[in-house]
Structure formats: structure tokens, C-alpha cells
Amino acid sequence: MVKPIELKSVCGCCTIRERCLPAGLSDEEVLVIDQYMEHRLPVKKGELLYSQGDPLEALFAISTGSFKTLILHEDGRSQITGFQLSGEIMGLDAISNERHVSDAMALEDSTVCKIPYDSFEELESEMSRLQHNFNKTLSSEIVKDHNLMLLLGSMRAEEKMAAFLINLSQRFHARQQSASELVLRMTREDMGNYLGLKLETVSRILSRFADEGLISVQGRHITLIDEKKLHSVTISA
Amino acid sequence: MVKPIELKSVCGCCTIRERCLPAGLSDEEVLVIDQYMEHRLPVKKGELLYSQGDPLEALFAISTGSFKTLILHEDGRSQITGFQLSGEIMGLDAISNERHVSDAMALEDSTVCKIPYDSFEELESEMSRLQHNFNKTLSSEIVKDHNLMLLLGSMRAEEKMAAFLINLSQRFHARQQSASELVLRMTREDMGNYLGLKLETVSRILSRFADEGLISVQGRHITLIDEKKLHSVTISA
DNA sequence: GTGAAATATTGATTTAGATCAAAGTTGATT
DNA sequence: AATCAACTTTGATCTAAATCAATATTTCAC
Numbered sequence A, B: 001m002v003k004p005i006e007l008k009s010v011c012g013c014c015t016i017r018e019r020c021l022p023a024g025l026s027d028e029e030v031l032v033i034d035q036y037m038e039h040r041l042p043v044k045k046g047e048l049l050y051s052q053g054d055p056l057e058a059l060f061a062i063s064t065g066s067f068k069t070l071i072l073h074e075d076g077r078s079q080i081t082g083f084q085l086s087g088e089i090m091g092l093d094a095i096s097n098e099r100h101v102s103d104a105m106a107l108e109d110s111t112v113c114k115i116p117y118d119s120f121e122e123l124e125s126e127m128s129r130l131q132h133n134f135n136k137t138l139s140s141e142i143v144k145d146h147n148l149m150l151l152l153g154s155m156r157a158e159e160k161m162a163a164f165l166i167n168l169s170q171r172f173h174a175r176q177q178s179a180s181e182l183v184l185r186m187t188r189e190d191m192g193n194y195l196g197l198k199l200e201t202v203s204r205i206l207s208r209f210a211d212e213g214l215i216s217v218q219g220r221h222i223t224l225i226d227e228k229k230l231h232s233v234t235i236s237a
Numbered sequence C: 001g002t003g004a005a006a007t008a009t010t011g012a013t014t015t016a017g018a019t020c021a022a023a024g025t026t027g028a029t030t
Numbered sequence D: 001a002a003t004c005a006a007c008t009t010t011g012a013t014c015t016a017a018a019t020c021a022a023t024a025t026t027t028c029a030c
Helices: A027-036 A117-126 A128-154 A157-174 A188-195 A199-211 A227-234 B027-036 B117-126 B128-154 B157-174 B188-195 B199-211 B227-234
Strands: A038-043 A048-050 A058-064 A067-072 A078-084 A103-106 A110-116 A181-183 A215-218 A221-224 B038-043 B048-050 B058-064 B067-072 B078-084 B103-106 B110-116 B181-183 B215-218 B221-224
Touching: A027 A110, A027 A117, A027 A128, A038 A058, A058 A117, A067 A188, A067 B128, A078 A128, A078 A188, A078 B128, A110 A117, A117 A128, A117 B128, A128 A157, A128 B067, A128 B078, A128 B117, A128 B128, A128 B188, A157 A181, A157 A188, A157 A199, A157 A221, A157 A227, A188 A199, A188 B128, A199 A215, B027 B110, B027 B117, B027 B128, B038 B058, B058 B117, B067 B188, B078 B128, B078 B188, B110 B117, B117 B128, B128 B157, B157 B181, B157 B188, B157 B199, B157 B221, B157 B227, B188 B199, B199 B215
Parallel strands: none
Antiparallel strands: A038 A110, A048 A103, A058 A110, A067 A078, A067 A103, A181 A221, A215 A221, B038 B110, B048 B103, B058 B110, B067 B078, B067 B103, B181 B221, B215 B221
């Protein structure tokens, strides 16, 4: 009889291991991290994983599904700061003052892996590779945010929409999903909020792109038809 | 004769020590970090500390003066991602893929302290307090960026300008400078770029604020007169 | 100190996207 | 399968900010 190896390691056998926090770690290291985590907790569509003001207890990695994160202004306005897909880490903005400053809402029925932040910092000091990864994770978030600032600050509506679709396409592709058949999980209003546009503008521009043969639109199912042309929209008025 | 103590520790005696990377570290720890740094390197107004594409060699802390950081889009557009003051760390976005993705330009004659990134990561694994601080530093940058997204995505021009002035005022105040007498080091165009506005709009709104008695404007010297009213501009149309 | 270049202000006009409004469409729930 | 609520599309109109344009002012190099 063959002896089962590492039955206990959930991360070790996870299909997204190399696109998640344990990327590049040894099996032994992953096994250690594993012990501190809660794996694949279900979150129903529309549920909040955490909200503004909650004390930081843990970081979350998306196992399956997707989320939106948003911050609230005192006058009631909100800004969606990102749409997160599998392998992406949520809660990073809470490290700053040990309280969440954003809400994280599931866009579909999802599962997340949870690691207490205290444990995480301990593991970090024991595994320099984990520390290195985490610095990169945080830095990538900053780069991503800066790119969104460029989009929000200087792009026109069509350019924003094209950039958004291309970005989603690339991220789906990295997850072995189709790069051209996009199933959007967010509303037109969410897209607009994220891009600094009104929902009507989002709708109009999707229709226009469809008229021009760049994409086809059936509700939230969008097919990229001419990705090259779509890309050219993002770099020229 | 009195024996001088810790003559070698530059950070140890630095007036901004507690608002900089060594915040909260022991004198011994600071002394260690000190050995790896180059202190108070001068950077002339208009000079680039690093630019997009440069390999990440070091992180920089501003000792005196100020900088703007900006990213460039392939079509020539740019977005200023921040204005940095003393004690703030620059180069964080380069950790992600070990290359700078932004330019950092001195807005006035300035001095910076430089720490090689390799050394920094080693120090981090030896000093858990430093690691903790650095996680917070990176997270704060993310929070700051998210707030700018809210501004760029959903605020009107007047609200943006008011929020900008209040933010600068607070940061000057934290540095023992006047919270009401602001000496701006950036052009109207820089402000506009940062806020997603054109320079004419920046100029007009400053004039309007002055007409309404909220501020007074003499070129780049701006005095906040009615800060309460100014704040109310940021939370209501 | 002088002149040129860079920066800032103000006015007139235009326009991209917001707002207001009215149907459609989708999908969840009973 | 019917119903209701949430979401989406499309049209007409409005408006905040951009653009175009003309001076004014500041700054810096010589």
C-alpha cells in the first residue's frame, strides 16, 4: 500500500499555490504556513468579508470567486479600489493602522483562505522568502494603484473602458480562463464607480465598442473581438 | 572633557528619526541600520533621483526638501502619484519587479538618505520591529493611494483642491511647519496633473477660494484663512 | 540688473460626460 | 411559470471642466 504524503497540507496541493502567498516556498515551508490558516471558507455573493473600522485580525487570499473592495467617504460617496480574483490578497490596507479602511464584498459565491496577521508576521520573520514575497505583494498593489490613478486622472471614458477590459482579459488568462470570453461579475455601476464614470456612460461605451466591432455584449457576457484595436483605444484619443 | 557618545550614528541624532524608517527602533538597532546607509545626499531642484526602468538598487528617505513621483504612459501622458516630504520613503513601487516604474524629481534642493534594498531586506529579517514598520509603511502608501483614487474618481474640482490644501496643511503641521502658511513647491500644472485637472482650472479655483475668503494666494504662497469652511467644501457639492 | 523662458491668471467658447427620463431586460423568488 | 426588483439600455438636455487665447507675472541665467 502506498503511504499518503502530506495529506495535511492544503496549500501544498492547491492549484493556485504559485499565484498566491506561498509562491516560491518549499513544501516544508508551505506546510508550516498551512497550520496557521483556515482554508476555503465560503463567502456568499453580496456578503462582506470585512468592513471599514473592523480591527485587522487576518489577511485573506481568494481561493475561488471574486470580490470588490471599496472605501467610503464621510459624505456617503464610495470608491471601488479594486476587483480581486483568485490568488489575490485582501486586507493589505488594514496593516497601516490595524483597522480595515475598506469593505470587501463577494461578487459571487466565493471561498477564501484566512491567515491571522499576528501569525503571519511571525512566519515572515522566520522565512525570509515569505518576507520577500510579501514585500513584493504590497509593492505590486502600489503599482496597480498608481496605474489606476493614471487611468482616473488622465484617460477619457473610452480609454478607461478599453483599459479595463484588457486588464480583466489578462487576469482571466493568467488563471487559465478564456482571455476573450469575459463573464463580468460586477454591475455597470460598479465598473463606473471603479473607473470614475457613471453607469450610463459605461453602458453607452460598451454599446459603441460593440457597434464598432471591437467587442460583443450580451449583458455581463462580453467577448473581445478585436483586441488589438481595443488596445489602440487606450493609447490614443 | 566629555566623551562624545554615538558620534557615528547619523539617524540616531536625526530630528526626523521618529517620522522615518527607524521609528520605534532602539538606539542599538538604529546604529546598525546607520552603517548600511548613505546619509543626506544632496539632490538639486529638477534632478531625478531615479527614473522609470532603472533597476532597484536602494530605497530613499527624504531628509530635507520635497519630491514629486510620476508614472509615464506609453503615449506620453503622465500622472503624478504623489508629492513627498521629509521622512517619506521613495522607491517602494520598484520592489514589485525590481525596477523603478516611476520617476522621482526634486521640487527644490533636497537631501536624501539611501539604503541599498538588499541590505534592507537582510536587516528586516533580523529586526522584526523594522519588518513590522516596513509593512506599515507599505500599507500606508496603499491607503494614501486609495484615498487619491476616491478623489480622482468622484470629487469635483473644488473638492479636489480643498482636499489637496488640507492634506498639505496637515503634513506641514506634522513637520513643525505652519499649518496655515503654505509654501507650495510645485507648479499649478503639477497640482492639476496630480488632481486630474488642467492648470487653468487649478488657477481659477484658487482665485475663487480667495474671492470667497477661504484662502489668500500670492503665487505659490498660500494662506489658509478659513480652514473649517475649506473642509466643508470637501464633503459637499 | 536685464531679457528670455517658464509659470500663472483670466476670459470666451466648446465638449465630454453627467444628469434626467423612460423603456427594456434579466434573474431571483415564490 | 409569474412577479417583482434589480439592472441595463438609449435618448434628450445640461453643465463642469477642457480648450483656445491673450496677457501678466515670476524666476533664472547671464
